[in-house]
Amino acid sequence: MPRLLSFVACALVGSLAPAAAQTKCPMTYETFEFAIPHLDLEKCPADLARDKAFCRATTGNDAVHVFIFAEDGDQCLLGVKSYRGEAYQLNVK
Numbered sequence: 001m002p003r004l005l006s007f008v009a010c011a012l013v014g015s016l017a018p019a020a021a022q023t024k025c026p027m028t029y030e031t032f033e034f035a036i037p038h039l040d041l042e043k044c045p046a047d048l049a050r051d052k053a054f055c056r057a058t059t060g061n062d063a064v065h066v067f068i069f070a071e072d073g074d075q076c077l078l079g080v081k082s083y084r085g086e087a088y089q090l091n092v093k
Contacts, residue, residue, distance in 0.1 A: 025076035029069045032056065032077065044068055048081055 032038070036058060044055035045066060052071045057064055063082045069075045 025074050027077040029056075029075035029077070032067065032069070038067070041066070045081070045083075048079070050078070053078060 038056040038058045041055045041057055048055060048066060048068050053068050054071060056067050063084045065080055065082045067080045068078045070078055
């Protein structure tokens, strides 16, 4: 499973462009929720925080990977960021 998470994280790095600039939804939250074990975060990290968005976290390869999804519509993936070392403290629901 860690290799799958790394693949997903690597494939989506750089997809932090504004949702309006994206022409299609790379992944919906519904797909993510059932396919990838994760933790629900109380709030997104400050550097990812956006209005009308929520975050989920996974771990793998000695990093925490935070995925941000739109609250509206299909709840499309807006981006992902990986944190290594002590760069991030998890606050889970």
